Amino acid sequence: xxxxxxxxxxxxxxxxxxxPIYNVEAFVEDAIKSVLAQTFSNFELILVNDCSPDNSxxxxxxxxxxxxxxxxxxxxxxxxxxxNTGIRHAIGRYVAFxxxxxxxxxxxxxxxxxxxxxxxxxxxxxxxxxxxxxQGNAINVFQMPQLTNIRARDLLCxxxxxxxxxxxxxxxxxxxxxxxxxxxxxxxxxxxxxNFRQSEDIECWLRIVATTHWKMEGLPAPLTYYRLNxxxxxxxxxxxxxxxxxxxxxASRYAPALxxxxxxxxxxxxxxxxxxxxxxxNDGKEAVERIKQALKTSPSIMRxxxxxxxxxxxxxxxxxxxxxxxYKGIESMAQSVLGRIQRAKISKDGVTPELMKSx
Numbered sequence: 001x002x003x004x005x006x007x008x009x010x011x012x013x014x015x016x017x018x019x020p021i022y023n024v025e026a027f028v029e030d031a032i033k034s035v036l037a038q039t040f041s042n043f044e045l046i047l048v049n050d051c052s053p054d055n056s057x058x059x060x061x062x063x064x065x066x067x068x069x070x071x072x073x074x075x076x077x078x079x080x081x082x083x084n085t086g087i088r089h090a091i092g093r094y095v096a097f098x099x100x101x102x103x104x105x106x107x108x109x110x111x112x113x114x115x116x117x118x119x120x121x122x123x124x125x126x127x128x129x130x131x132x133x134x135q136g137n138a139i140n141v142f143q144m145p146q147l148t149n150i151r152a153r154d155l156l157c158x159x160x161x162x163x164x165x166x167x168x169x170x171x172x173x174x175x176x177x178x179x180x181x182x183x184x185x186x187x188x189x190x191x192x193x194x195n196f197r198q199s200e201d202i203e204c205w206l207r208i209v210a211t212t213h214w215k216m217e218g219l220p221a222p223l224t225y226y227r228l229n230x231x232x233x234x235x236x237x238x239x240x241x242x243x244x245x246x247x248x249x250x251a252s253r254y255a256p257a258l259x260x261x262x263x264x265x266x267x268x269x270x271x272x273x274x275x276x277x278x279x280x281x282n283d284g285k286e287a288v289e290r291i292k293q294a295l296k297t298s299p300s301i302m303r304x305x306x307x308x309x310x311x312x313x314x315x316x317x318x319x320x321x322x323x324x325x326x327y328k329g330i331e332s333m334a335q336s337v338l339g340r341i342q343r344a345k346i347s348k349d350g351v352t353p354e355l356m357k358s359x
Contacts, residue, residue, distance in 0.1 A: 022079075024101050027102075038104065050077060080196055084190050087174060088189055103224075122214070128221065128222040142222050142346065177204070220350060248266070269301060275316055276315075
């Protein structure tokens with residue numbers, strides 16, 4: 001295939017898949033393979049190398065699929081800028097994002113394309129996610145977010161999308177939040193805020209829902225495989241919380257009424273989320289501190305979401321107080337029960353038995 005043939009094929013792609021590349025040599029091949037294995041094949045895959053210092057770029061170059069394009073930054077710019085670069089080079093009607101340490105189910109793009117084709121009011125389509133461990137093995141626990149009737153207050157208090165590998169976004173939706181970054185050495189169009197090194201995704205989703213007419217809806221199938229990687233950005237609790245506070249400060253300028261009513265509750269939910277992240281990273285001391293802060297900030301979360309709050313509180317204290325082996329045994333039993341409950345819920349929501357068997 002000639003260069004002109006590849007260009008012509010890229011021009012016809014309905015979906016542009018954007019994958020940031022940085023320090024992911026342990027995972028990037030599996031991420032790329034999961035995209036290339038999609039049953040919906042009319043896509044381009046844009047790999048944006050953010051000056052990765054490891055062997056990630058060399059591994060990307062091994063793939064010879066004509067749908068792949070590799071773009072490299074001259075200096076490291078962070079995740080937001082890397083996604084923005086991918087969007088600016090994208091030609092698809094829809095833009096999908098996948099982080100290079102995650103993976104997709106083969107039906108991922110097919111189901112999102114059908115969803116967006118049939119729901120012109122939806123600007124962001126996302127899916128439930130299945131947790132996988134560092135080695136890529138399914139943990140049999142799912143992210144089970146709210147899927148419909150999502151309002152700005154729902155986004156403020158929690159992130160239904162769940163992770164950066166779940167959303168597929170309509171190009172018009174991204175255009176409606178585009179702005180020019182004039183304070184950069186090379187002014188360019190931005191969609192994600194490049195001043196954010198974390199919380200950039202929820203900042204973007206909230207800005208879309210709070211300032212445009214576009215709706216956000218989720219698919220019940222767990223089409224995203226989200227890796228619990230304690231080496232990733234989300235493992236740094238203090239930086240993550242500081243970025244979230246920056247997001248709140250920014251949102252208060254374009255949605256002041258929303259913040260006045262829901263900021264305290266949203267902060268408590270964020271602290272509870274950080275407690276769960278600490279639990280996943282086996283940091284009992286951090287988990288206890290965060291859940292205590294959450295309850296102090298807004299005690300009402302115990303009434304609003306009693307089960308989830310009590311479960312987080314109990315897990316935090318058990319992790320802190322019990323020997324590691326004892327806690328792991330309790331955690332394994334709890335995950336097994338939770339996984340069965342979640343699978344039953346997913347099946348009840350209409351996900352096909354064939355797809356469930358493939359998880």
